[in-house]
Amino acid sequence: MENSMSKIQSNSIFQVDEHGYYGQFGGAYIPEMLHPNIEELQQNYLDIIYDESFQTEFLSLLKDYVGRPTPLYFANRLSTHFKTQIYLKREDLCHTGAHKVNNTIGQILLAKRLGKTRIIAETGAGQHGVATATVCALMNLPCVVYMGEVDIERQAPNVKRMQMLGAEVRPAKSGSRTLKDATNEAMRDWIANPVDTHYIIGSVVGPHPFPDMVARFQSVISKEIKIQLKEKTGNENPNYVVACVGGGSNAAGAFYHYLAEQNVQLIAVEAAGHGVNSGKSAATSQLGRVGVLHSSKTLFMQTEDGQVVEPHSISAGLDYPGIGPLHAHLFDTKRATFLSATDEEALQAVLLLARLEGIIPALESAHAIAALDKLKAKENEIVVLNLSGRGDKDLDTYIRELKL
Amino acid sequence: MNRINYLFQQKNKNVLSVFCTAGFPELHNIVPILEELQKNGVDMVEIGMPFSDPTADGPVIQYSNTIAINNGMMLKVLFEQLKGVRAKIHIPLVLMGYLNPALQYGIDNFLKDAHTCGIDGVIIPDLPMYEYETFYKEKFEKFDLQNIFLVTPQTTENRIRKIDNLSNSFIYIVSSNAITGGNNDIQHAQEDYFKRIQQMQLKNPTVIGFGIKDKQTFDTACNYANGAIIGTAFIKAIDQSKDLPTSIRHFIQTIKQ
Numbered sequence: 001m002e003n004s005m006s007k008i009q010s011n012s013i014f015q016v017d018e019h020g021y022y023g024q025f026g027g028a029y030i031p032e033m034l035h036p037n038i039e040e041l042q043q044n045y046l047d048i049i050y051d052e053s054f055q056t057e058f059l060s061l062l063k064d065y066v067g068r069p070t071p072l073y074f075a076n077r078l079s080t081h082f083k084t085q086i087y088l089k090r091e092d093l094c095h096t097g098a099h100k101v102n103n104t105i106g107q108i109l110l111a112k113r114l115g116k117t118r119i120i121a122e123t124g125a126g127q128h129g130v131a132t133a134t135v136c137a138l139m140n141l142p143c144v145v146y147m148g149e150v151d152i153e154r155q156a157p158n159v160k161r162m163q164m165l166g167a168e169v170r171p172a173k174s175g176s177r178t179l180k181d182a183t184n185e186a187m188r189d190w191i192a193n194p195v196d197t198h199y200i201i202g203s204v205v206g207p208h209p210f211p212d213m214v215a216r217f218q219s220v221i222s223k224e225i226k227i228q229l230k231e232k233t234g235n236e237n238p239n240y241v242v243a244c245v246g247g248g249s250n251a252a253g254a255f256y257h258y259l260a261e262q263n264v265q266l267i268a269v270e271a272a273g274h275g276v277n278s279g280k281s282a283a284t285s286q287l288g289r290v291g292v293l294h295s296s297k298t299l300f301m302q303t304e305d306g307q308v309v310e311p312h313s314i315s316a317g318l319d320y321p322g323i324g325p326l327h328a329h330l331f332d333t334k335r336a337t338f339l340s341a342t343d344e345e346a347l348q349a350v351l352l353l354a355r356l357e358g359i360i361p362a363l364e365s366a367h368a369i370a371a372l373d374k375l376k377a378k379e380n381e382i383v384v385l386n387l388s389g390r391g392d393k394d395l396d397t398y399i400r401e402l403k404l
Numbered sequence: 405m406n407r408i409n410y411l412f413q414q415k416n417k418n419v420l421s422v423f424c425t426a427g428f429p430e431l432h433n434i435v436p437i438l439e440e441l442q443k444n445g446v447d448m449v450e451i452g453m454p455f456s457d458p459t460a461d462g463p464v465i466q467y468s469n470t471i472a473i474n475n476g477m478m479l480k481v482l483f484e485q486l487k488g489v490r491a492k493i494h495i496p497l498v499l500m501g502y503l504n505p506a507l508q509y510g511i512d513n514f515l516k517d518a519h520t521c522g523i524d525g526v527i528i529p530d531l532p533m534y535e536y537e538t539f540y541k542e543k544f545e546k547f548d549l550q551n552i553f554l555v556t557p558q559t560t561e562n563r564i565r566k567i568d569n570l571s572n573s574f575i576y577i578v579s580s581n582a583i584t585g586g587n588n589d590i591q592h593a594q595e596d597y598f599k600r601i602q603q604m605q606l607k608n609p610t611v612i613g614f615g616i617k618d619k620q621t622f623d624t625a626c627n628y629a630n631g632a633i634i635g636t637a638f639i640k641a642i643d644q645s646k647d648l649p650t651s652i653r654h655f656i657q658t659i660k661q
Contacts, residue, residue, distance in 0.1 A: 019534060029503060031460040031529040032554040033578060035563070174466050180457060187459045188583045194558050291504045292530065293457065305478035306508035307456040 014259040014326070014335065020208020023332060025299075025325035028207035029292045033191040037199075038207050040114065045209050048113050049106065049216065061105050062220060065138070066095045068102075070221075072228035072384070077356040078369075084377035087238070088387045089225055091250065092361060098389030099218060099250045100131035104200055106217035108135040111198035118197045119143045122186040124151055124179035124246075125316030126158025127362075127389065128202030133167035143167040146185040148178040151316060158393060176310045179320055183294055203247025204324035207295035211252075211324050218253025225384055226257055238382040240375060242267040244367040245338075246282070246318035248327040250388035255336070265337060268327060269371040271313035272340035282311035284323045285331045285338040293321070299328040314343035314397065315363035317389070341370035347401050350391060362389030363397065407496040407524045408550060408573040411447055412609040412630060419631025420445070420622070420659060421611060422638050423500060425452035425468040426485070427477025429643060435485055437642070438493050440649050444656040446495065450527065450633065451486075453479060453501030460529045462585030464636045468643075479509045483517040490522035498552065500527040511540065515547040525550035525573050533563075533570065541570075554578050557597045561604065568606045577601060577612045577629055585636035586615035590624045598628030622659050634659065 013023070020026045020042070030038050048054055062068040070090045079086045091099040104121075111119060119141050123129030129145040136143035145162055149171040152159055159169050175181040183206075190199045204211040204218075226236040241258055243251035245268040258264040273281035281287060288299035291306060300322030301309040313319045323331075330336035341349070349369035354360045361369065365388045377383050391398065398404060411419065422441055426434045434451060441449055454469035454477050461469075489497070499518055506514040506528065518526065526549055531540065536551060544551050550573035555564055557580060567575060580586060580594055601610060612625035613633035625632035638655060645651040 027535060028532065029530045029535060030532055032532070032559060033460060033556045033581065035532065035556075036558040036560075174463060175456065175470070184457055184459050188462075191460065192582050194581050289508070291507055292502075293504065294459075295530065302504070302508065304508065305480070306505035307473055 012260050014329065016208060016212045020212065022325050022329035024290070025297050025328040025332070026208055026211060027297050029295045029297065030207045031191070033194070034187070034207070037190060037194050041213070042209050044114065045110065045213050048110055049213070054109060054113065058106060058109055062102065066101050066105065067093060068220065069224040069228070070094060072225060072232065074232065075357050078353065081352070081356060082372045082377070083379050085380070085382045086372070087229065087232070087382065087384045088359070089221060089254065089384060091221065091386060091388045092359070092365065092390035096127070096131045096134050097392060098127050098131070098362065099221060099253060100128045100202060101134065102220055102253065103202065103214050103217040103249060104128070104131040104135045107198070107200045107213070108139050108141070111141070111200070112139060114198065116196060116198040117141065118193065119200055120146070120186050120189050120197055121200045121202060122146045122179065122182040123202065124148070124182070124319060125393065126151070126155045126162065127317060127393065129167070129169070130158055130161050130165070132200050132202070133162040133165035136167060137165045144189065145169050146172050146182040146189070148172045148176070148182045150177045151179065151182070155316060178310070179316070180308060203249040204252045204326055205247045205294055205296060205322065211296065211326055214249055215252040215256055215326060218249050219256035221250070221253035221386060222255065222257035225254070229382070229384065233382060237261055237264050238384045240265045240267055240377060240381070240383045241386070242269065242368050242371060242375065242383060243386040244269045244318060244364050244388060245323055245327055246271070246320045246364065247322070248324040250386050252324065252326055254384070254386035255330070259335070266330065266335060267371065267375065268330070268336045268338045269368045270338060270340045271315055271318035271346070271367055272342045273312040273314070275342055276340055280312035282313040282318050282320065283340045284321065286340065288322065296325050298322050298325045299331065314346065314401070315367065317362070317364040318367065339371045339374050341367040345370040350398060351402065359387070360391035361387055362391050363394045365389055406550065406573065408448070411496050412574065415447065416609065416630050418626045419447045419611060421448040421450060421631055421633040422446050423450040423452055423633055423635030424638060425454055425465065425472050426482050427454060427472030427475045428468040428639070429471060429645065431475040431477060431481070432485065433648065434482070435489055436648065437652065438489065438497070440652040441656070442493055442495050444653055445660060446656060447631065448496045448498065450498045450500040450635070453482065453499055453505055455502040455505055458502060460583055462583045462636060464585045464639050468639045479505055479514065483521055486521040486523070496524045497522065498525040498527055499523050503528050503530050511543060515543055515549055519547040519549060523549065525552050527552045527576060529554060533567065537570070552576055555601065557581055557594070564601070564604060564606070568608055571608045574609045574611050574630070575606060576633070577610050579612050579614045579616065579625070582614060584614050588615065590615070590621055595628070602628050619659050619661060
């Protein structure tokens with residue numbers, strides 16, 4: 001059976017070392033209370049996920065349950081509009097509406113093999129929470145999802161989805177009551193329940209091995225792109241791979257098998273909010289400094305004194321003050337180019353894709369579309385854009401902001 | 405001799421240590437609080453350096469951090485306040501907080517200024533052993549600051565031995581699998597864990613913290629360790645206080661009665 005993930009590139013400078021560092025970024029800055037859980041994962045994750053029975057089950061669920069491979073679609077009218085060749089990787093067609101489920105399927109299979117009987121997760125907009133609640137229903141495991149009190153109010157339908165799937169949604173009432181606080185609460189739960197519980201982190205953030213593990217589960221995206229692009233163009237490498245970055249899991253998946261291909265330009269698109277220098281932004285690579293947040297050394301937005309600054313983006317999935325350590329390293333080494341799109345540009349991109357291609361994207365993915373304008377790709381160049389999620393969850397925002 | 409070593413040489417039982425967030429309840433409270441604690445017979449103080457995202461702490465300590473940050477507390481201000489504190493305070497002082505603010509201050513500057521103010525040790529819960537040994541140990545030694553490690557019910561015997569070898573002050577025994585401010589009394593399973601540590605006969609003294617909130621839990625903890633740390637209960641005792649010296653005196657009396 002073909003392995004959807006492989007250990008190749010293990011010597012690449014873009015892979016973690018044994019202590020979980022990408023260059024100077026990463027590591028596992030965990031309190032001692034989490035040491036046994038993290039050590040257990042560090043010592044076992046590669047053996048478990050490359051075990052044949054794991055791969056068989058993982059690939060079969062990705063195919064029959066998630067609906068993979070997702071199409072790589074040549075977007076004809078969008079290409080004409082931007083005067084270049086654009087392919088959309090249709091992660092929006094995954095079960096539950098986004099790429100998030102690739103990771104939750106992988107992690108729940110891992111949790112079962114570790115003998116864990118209870119699952120916790122954090123969620124911002126609710127997409128990762130829904131993807132986690134979904135796999136917990138599938139595997140009959142109890143599920144607690146932490147969600148900021150503010151987010152619970154602004155993402156009510158996803159709260160109901162999680163509850164329908166049998167998950168308990170617990171409000172994070174501390175701090176700013178958003179995604180970073182939900183992450184803190186999930187970590188506190190894990191500290192209190194170190195033996196029976198697995199924490200399914202939703203992005204390429206947190207202590208080692210989470211960034212690497214989540215990137216490997218999401219790497220199925222670029223694995224498929226290579227095969228599909230070769231079928232369509234005769235060449236598995238495009239000129240550009242474009243993806244939006246909040247924590248960075250869909251970008252990590254779309255970039256993964258291209259990291260060592262220096263002729264492929266990797267484009268990460270952050271949320272500029274009201275504008276990078278407006279004070280209401282989530283453009284971490286531009287506004288962040290190196291520090292330690294959520295157990296990882298990475299770039300994040302902070303005050304001079306090292307207190308975490310609340311980001312702003314219209315897109316809840318990009319509304320995170322940091323980026324994963326892989327992306328910090330890609331930024332630092334200039335392997336990836338970081339662009340940004342404002343709330344308004346993203347909203348216009350939603351309409352553009354809807355009108356030109358009949359696809360309503362998620363607000364997160366719309367940031368990647370909005371960046372196409374700034375990319376200035378040539379007419380004969382090939383751009384692969386990871387369309388990470390669909391827009392159903394954002395309909396209320398679209399109705400309100402686009403005055404529909 | 406380091407003040408922490410001296411303390412445990414003089415007193416190896418019932419060492420009472422108190423944690424207090426700097427800048428709480430008001431910006432300039434920490435030095436007067438230290439004076440009151442010393443006056444009332446507290447043996448050692450952990451001075452909390454506030455952080456916006458204190459993952460290992462419960463709601464009460466996070467609340468005190470939020471208040472302190474809003475009051476304008478930051479490391480620069482704290483070191484300014486602690487200048488000259490050794491003219492009044494002779495008990496050991498330990499700084500406790502998360503790694504990031506110290507990183508932003510610059511770890512060398514942080515250690516240097518802590519040393520200059522007469523700080524004896526540092527507890528950084530999110531600075532694990534590997535990172536400490538690899539990146540920071542030499543710097544701590546250069547500025548003669550003790551790094552104090554935590555041990556939990558899940559920490560293996562091997563790892564406890566390693567922590568014991570790396571330590572030269574005391575070891576912080578986390579009482580249960582929980583964040584700070586737990587509400588339960590000490591359970592039998594915890595006592596088994598304390599006994600297990602006690603029987604290891606570590607070279608460093610041990611102090612139990614997390615969930616120590618009154619005379620009963622303090623006394624129980626002291627049966628198994630050289631002392632105990634009270635944090636959340638103290639923060640609650642001084643929150644909204646109109647008269648800090650009286651609130652502090654009453655609180656300490658209830659523990660030591």
